Amino acid sequence: MAEVPESEVFNHLYRTVRAGDEPTLSAPFGDVVLDDADTPLLLVSADIGCTPMVAMLEHLAATGATRPAWALHADRSPAEHALRTDTDHTLGELPAARAQFWYEQDAVGEPGARPGLMDLTDLDLPADVYLCGSLPFMRAARTQLLKAGVPACHIRYEVFGPEVCLAYVED
Incomplete structure:
Protein backbone atom coordinates (compact mmCIF):
# COMPACT_ATOMS: atom_id res chain seq x y z
CA MET A 1 0.00 0.00 0.00
CA ALA A 2 1.30 3.47 -0.89
CA GLU A 3 2.30 5.82 1.91
CA VAL A 4 -0.28 8.58 2.50
CA PRO A 5 1.21 12.07 2.96
CA GLU A 6 0.61 13.88 6.24
CA SER A 7 -1.48 16.66 4.76
CA GLU A 8 -4.89 17.75 5.95
CA VAL A 9 -5.91 19.22 2.59
CA PHE A 10 -4.51 16.38 0.47
CA ASN A 11 -6.19 13.75 2.62
CA HIS A 12 -9.52 15.63 2.51
CA LEU A 13 -9.35 15.85 -1.30
CA TYR A 14 -8.29 12.20 -1.57
CA ARG A 15 -11.31 11.11 0.51
CA THR A 16 -13.91 13.37 -1.11
CA VAL A 17 -13.02 14.20 -4.74
CA ARG A 18 -13.79 11.62 -7.42
CA ALA A 19 -13.01 11.39 -11.14
CA GLY A 20 -15.28 13.80 -12.98
CA ASP A 21 -15.81 16.11 -9.99
CA GLU A 22 -15.24 19.82 -10.62
CA PRO A 23 -13.96 21.37 -7.38
CA THR A 24 -14.27 25.10 -6.91
CA LEU A 25 -10.85 26.66 -6.29
CA SER A 26 -9.68 30.15 -5.49
CA ALA A 27 -6.49 31.99 -6.23
CA PRO A 28 -3.83 31.49 -3.56
CA PHE A 29 -3.84 34.11 -0.85
CA GLY A 30 -2.37 34.71 2.56
CA ASP A 31 -1.05 37.28 4.97
CA VAL A 32 2.13 38.10 3.07
CA VAL A 33 1.71 40.58 0.24
CA LEU A 34 4.67 42.07 -1.62
CA ASP A 35 4.82 45.84 -1.46
CA ASP A 36 5.94 47.80 -4.51
CA ALA A 37 8.68 49.72 -2.71
CA ASP A 38 12.12 50.18 -4.24
CA THR A 39 13.95 48.86 -1.18
CA PRO A 40 16.12 45.76 -1.50
CA LEU A 41 14.24 42.51 -1.07
CA LEU A 42 15.11 39.16 0.51
CA LEU A 43 12.84 36.18 -0.23
CA VAL A 44 13.63 33.29 2.12
CA SER A 45 11.92 29.92 1.70
CA ALA A 46 12.15 26.21 2.32
CA ASP A 47 10.42 23.29 0.64
CA ILE A 48 7.07 24.27 -0.89
CA GLY A 49 7.37 27.67 0.82
CA CYS A 50 8.96 28.79 -2.44
CA THR A 51 5.48 29.04 -4.02
CA PRO A 52 4.63 32.59 -2.89
CA MET A 53 8.24 33.65 -3.43
CA VAL A 54 8.16 32.59 -7.09
CA ALA A 55 4.88 34.49 -7.48
CA MET A 56 6.57 37.57 -6.01
CA LEU A 57 9.51 37.22 -8.42
CA GLU A 58 7.06 36.86 -11.32
CA GLU A 93 14.34 38.40 -16.31
CA LEU A 94 15.36 40.49 -13.29
CA PRO A 95 18.66 42.32 -13.74
CA ALA A 96 19.13 43.05 -10.03
CA ALA A 97 18.11 39.62 -8.70
CA ARG A 98 20.30 36.82 -7.40
CA ALA A 99 19.67 33.38 -5.92
CA GLN A 100 21.30 31.08 -3.43
CA PHE A 101 20.13 27.53 -2.72
CA TRP A 102 20.96 25.12 0.10
CA TYR A 103 20.42 21.38 -0.21
CA GLU A 104 20.78 18.81 2.55
CA GLN A 105 21.66 16.19 -0.08
CA ASP A 106 23.22 16.21 -3.55
CA ALA A 107 24.35 19.87 -3.53
CA VAL A 108 27.74 19.08 -5.07
CA GLY A 109 27.84 20.03 -8.74
CA GLU A 110 24.53 21.90 -8.56
CA PRO A 111 24.90 25.50 -9.84
CA GLY A 112 24.24 28.10 -7.16
CA ALA A 113 23.97 25.54 -4.37
CA ARG A 114 25.52 25.13 -0.96
CA PRO A 115 25.42 21.94 1.10
CA GLY A 116 23.51 21.66 4.36
CA LEU A 117 20.98 23.88 6.07
CA MET A 118 20.45 27.53 5.18
CA ASP A 119 23.03 29.82 6.75
CA LEU A 120 22.39 33.56 6.55
CA THR A 121 25.45 34.68 8.51
CA ASP A 122 27.67 35.60 5.56
CA LEU A 123 25.14 37.43 3.39
CA ASP A 124 24.78 41.16 2.93
CA LEU A 125 21.15 41.34 4.01
CA PRO A 126 18.73 43.80 2.43
CA ALA A 127 15.96 45.64 4.22
CA ASP A 128 12.63 43.92 3.41
CA VAL A 129 12.43 40.21 4.20
CA TYR A 130 9.70 37.69 3.37
CA LEU A 131 9.79 34.20 4.92
CA CYS A 132 7.78 31.13 4.00
CA GLY A 133 8.22 27.51 5.03
CA SER A 134 7.79 25.25 8.00
CA LEU A 135 7.65 26.75 11.45
CA PRO A 136 11.02 25.26 12.56
CA PHE A 137 12.68 26.61 9.40
CA MET A 138 11.21 30.09 9.88
CA ARG A 139 12.21 30.17 13.55
CA ALA A 140 15.82 29.41 12.58
CA ALA A 141 15.87 31.88 9.69
CA ARG A 142 14.22 34.65 11.75
CA THR A 143 16.74 34.14 14.55
CA GLN A 144 19.64 34.46 12.08
CA LEU A 145 18.10 37.57 10.51
CA LEU A 146 17.61 39.26 13.89
CA LYS A 147 21.20 38.44 14.91
CA ALA A 148 22.35 39.95 11.60
CA GLY A 149 20.63 43.21 12.53
CA VAL A 150 17.45 43.01 10.45
CA PRO A 151 14.69 44.76 12.46
CA ALA A 152 11.78 42.48 13.36
CA CYS A 153 9.35 44.92 11.73
CA HIS A 154 11.09 44.28 8.36
CA ILE A 155 10.47 40.53 8.51
CA ARG A 156 7.14 39.34 7.09
CA TYR A 157 6.18 35.69 7.06
CA GLU A 158 3.57 33.16 6.03
CA VAL A 159 2.97 30.09 8.21
CA PHE A 160 1.89 26.86 6.54
CA GLY A 161 -0.54 25.68 9.20
CA PRO A 162 -2.53 27.17 12.07
CA GLU A 163 -1.97 30.89 12.64
CA VAL A 164 1.02 31.28 14.90
CA CYS A 165 3.13 34.35 15.57
CA LEU A 166 6.84 33.64 15.16
CA ALA A 167 7.77 36.16 17.81
CA TYR A 168 5.97 34.09 20.45
CA VAL A 169 7.26 30.67 19.49
CA GLU A 170 10.97 31.39 19.79
CA ASP A 171 12.86 28.82 21.82
Whole structure:
Protein backbone atom coordinates (compact mmCIF):
# COMPACT_ATOMS: atom_id res chain seq x y z
CA MET A 1 0.00 0.00 0.00
CA ALA A 2 1.30 3.47 -0.89
CA GLU A 3 2.30 5.82 1.91
CA VAL A 4 -0.28 8.58 2.50
CA PRO A 5 1.21 12.07 2.96
CA GLU A 6 0.61 13.88 6.24
CA SER A 7 -1.48 16.66 4.76
CA GLU A 8 -4.89 17.75 5.95
CA VAL A 9 -5.91 19.22 2.59
CA PHE A 10 -4.51 16.38 0.47
CA ASN A 11 -6.19 13.75 2.62
CA HIS A 12 -9.52 15.63 2.51
CA LEU A 13 -9.35 15.85 -1.30
CA TYR A 14 -8.29 12.20 -1.57
CA ARG A 15 -11.31 11.11 0.51
CA THR A 16 -13.91 13.37 -1.11
CA VAL A 17 -13.02 14.20 -4.74
CA ARG A 18 -13.79 11.62 -7.42
CA ALA A 19 -13.01 11.39 -11.14
CA GLY A 20 -15.28 13.80 -12.98
CA ASP A 21 -15.81 16.11 -9.99
CA GLU A 22 -15.24 19.82 -10.62
CA PRO A 23 -13.96 21.37 -7.38
CA THR A 24 -14.27 25.10 -6.91
CA LEU A 25 -10.85 26.66 -6.29
CA SER A 26 -9.68 30.15 -5.49
CA ALA A 27 -6.49 31.99 -6.23
CA PRO A 28 -3.83 31.49 -3.56
CA PHE A 29 -3.84 34.11 -0.85
CA GLY A 30 -2.37 34.71 2.56
CA ASP A 31 -1.05 37.28 4.97
CA VAL A 32 2.13 38.10 3.07
CA VAL A 33 1.71 40.58 0.24
CA LEU A 34 4.67 42.07 -1.62
CA ASP A 35 4.82 45.84 -1.46
CA ASP A 36 5.94 47.80 -4.51
CA ALA A 37 8.68 49.72 -2.71
CA ASP A 38 12.12 50.18 -4.24
CA THR A 39 13.95 48.86 -1.18
CA PRO A 40 16.12 45.76 -1.50
CA LEU A 41 14.24 42.51 -1.07
CA LEU A 42 15.11 39.16 0.51
CA LEU A 43 12.84 36.18 -0.23
CA VAL A 44 13.63 33.29 2.12
CA SER A 45 11.92 29.92 1.70
CA ALA A 46 12.15 26.21 2.32
CA ASP A 47 10.42 23.29 0.64
CA ILE A 48 7.07 24.27 -0.89
CA GLY A 49 7.37 27.67 0.82
CA CYS A 50 8.96 28.79 -2.44
CA THR A 51 5.48 29.04 -4.02
CA PRO A 52 4.63 32.59 -2.89
CA MET A 53 8.24 33.65 -3.43
CA VAL A 54 8.16 32.59 -7.09
CA ALA A 55 4.88 34.49 -7.48
CA MET A 56 6.57 37.57 -6.01
CA LEU A 57 9.51 37.22 -8.42
CA GLU A 58 7.06 36.86 -11.32
CA HIS A 59 5.29 40.03 -10.18
CA LEU A 60 8.60 41.89 -10.09
CA ALA A 61 9.42 40.68 -13.61
CA ALA A 62 5.94 41.53 -14.95
CA THR A 63 6.10 45.07 -13.55
CA GLY A 64 9.65 45.71 -14.72
CA ALA A 65 10.88 46.21 -11.16
CA THR A 66 14.54 47.09 -10.77
CA ARG A 67 14.84 46.67 -6.99
CA PRO A 68 17.65 44.41 -5.83
CA ALA A 69 16.31 41.00 -4.82
CA TRP A 70 17.77 37.85 -3.29
CA ALA A 71 15.89 34.55 -3.60
CA LEU A 72 17.19 32.17 -0.92
CA HIS A 73 15.82 28.64 -0.76
CA ALA A 74 16.52 25.53 1.30
CA ASP A 75 15.41 22.03 0.35
CA ARG A 76 16.26 18.38 0.85
CA SER A 77 17.81 17.99 -2.62
CA PRO A 78 17.80 19.60 -6.08
CA ALA A 79 15.36 16.90 -7.24
CA GLU A 80 12.86 17.94 -4.54
CA HIS A 81 13.20 21.70 -5.16
CA ALA A 82 9.73 22.66 -6.41
CA LEU A 83 9.54 25.42 -9.01
CA ARG A 84 13.33 25.54 -9.48
CA THR A 85 12.99 25.96 -13.26
CA ASP A 86 10.44 28.75 -12.79
CA THR A 87 12.70 30.46 -10.26
CA ASP A 88 15.73 30.31 -12.55
CA HIS A 89 13.72 31.56 -15.55
CA THR A 90 12.19 34.49 -13.65
CA LEU A 91 15.51 35.46 -12.07
CA GLY A 92 16.90 35.68 -15.61
CA GLU A 93 14.34 38.40 -16.31
CA LEU A 94 15.36 40.49 -13.29
CA PRO A 95 18.66 42.32 -13.74
CA ALA A 96 19.13 43.05 -10.03
CA ALA A 97 18.11 39.62 -8.70
CA ARG A 98 20.30 36.82 -7.40
CA ALA A 99 19.67 33.38 -5.92
CA GLN A 100 21.30 31.08 -3.43
CA PHE A 101 20.13 27.53 -2.72
CA TRP A 102 20.96 25.12 0.10
CA TYR A 103 20.42 21.38 -0.21
CA GLU A 104 20.78 18.81 2.55
CA GLN A 105 21.66 16.19 -0.08
CA ASP A 106 23.22 16.21 -3.55
CA ALA A 107 24.35 19.87 -3.53
CA VAL A 108 27.74 19.08 -5.07
CA GLY A 109 27.84 20.03 -8.74
CA GLU A 110 24.53 21.90 -8.56
CA PRO A 111 24.90 25.50 -9.84
CA GLY A 112 24.24 28.10 -7.16
CA ALA A 113 23.97 25.54 -4.37
CA ARG A 114 25.52 25.13 -0.96
CA PRO A 115 25.42 21.94 1.10
CA GLY A 116 23.51 21.66 4.36
CA LEU A 117 20.98 23.88 6.07
CA MET A 118 20.45 27.53 5.18
CA ASP A 119 23.03 29.82 6.75
CA LEU A 120 22.39 33.56 6.55
CA THR A 121 25.45 34.68 8.51
CA ASP A 122 27.67 35.60 5.56
CA LEU A 123 25.14 37.43 3.39
CA ASP A 124 24.78 41.16 2.93
CA LEU A 125 21.15 41.34 4.01
CA PRO A 126 18.73 43.80 2.43
CA ALA A 127 15.96 45.64 4.22
CA ASP A 128 12.63 43.92 3.41
CA VAL A 129 12.43 40.21 4.20
CA TYR A 130 9.70 37.69 3.37
CA LEU A 131 9.79 34.20 4.92
CA CYS A 132 7.78 31.13 4.00
CA GLY A 133 8.22 27.51 5.03
CA SER A 134 7.79 25.25 8.00
CA LEU A 135 7.65 26.75 11.45
CA PRO A 136 11.02 25.26 12.56
CA PHE A 137 12.68 26.61 9.40
CA MET A 138 11.21 30.09 9.88
CA ARG A 139 12.21 30.17 13.55
CA ALA A 140 15.82 29.41 12.58
CA ALA A 141 15.87 31.88 9.69
CA ARG A 142 14.22 34.65 11.75
CA THR A 143 16.74 34.14 14.55
CA GLN A 144 19.64 34.46 12.08
CA LEU A 145 18.10 37.57 10.51
CA LEU A 146 17.61 39.26 13.89
CA LYS A 147 21.20 38.44 14.91
CA ALA A 148 22.35 39.95 11.60
CA GLY A 149 20.63 43.21 12.53
CA VAL A 150 17.45 43.01 10.45
CA PRO A 151 14.69 44.76 12.46
CA ALA A 152 11.78 42.48 13.36
CA CYS A 153 9.35 44.92 11.73
CA HIS A 154 11.09 44.28 8.36
CA ILE A 155 10.47 40.53 8.51
CA ARG A 156 7.14 39.34 7.09
CA TYR A 157 6.18 35.69 7.06
CA GLU A 158 3.57 33.16 6.03
CA VAL A 159 2.97 30.09 8.21
CA PHE A 160 1.89 26.86 6.54
CA GLY A 161 -0.54 25.68 9.20
CA PRO A 162 -2.53 27.17 12.07
CA GLU A 163 -1.97 30.89 12.64
CA VAL A 164 1.02 31.28 14.90
CA CYS A 165 3.13 34.35 15.57
CA LEU A 166 6.84 33.64 15.16
CA ALA A 167 7.77 36.16 17.81
CA TYR A 168 5.97 34.09 20.45
CA VAL A 169 7.26 30.67 19.49
CA GLU A 170 10.97 31.39 19.79
CA ASP A 171 12.86 28.82 21.82
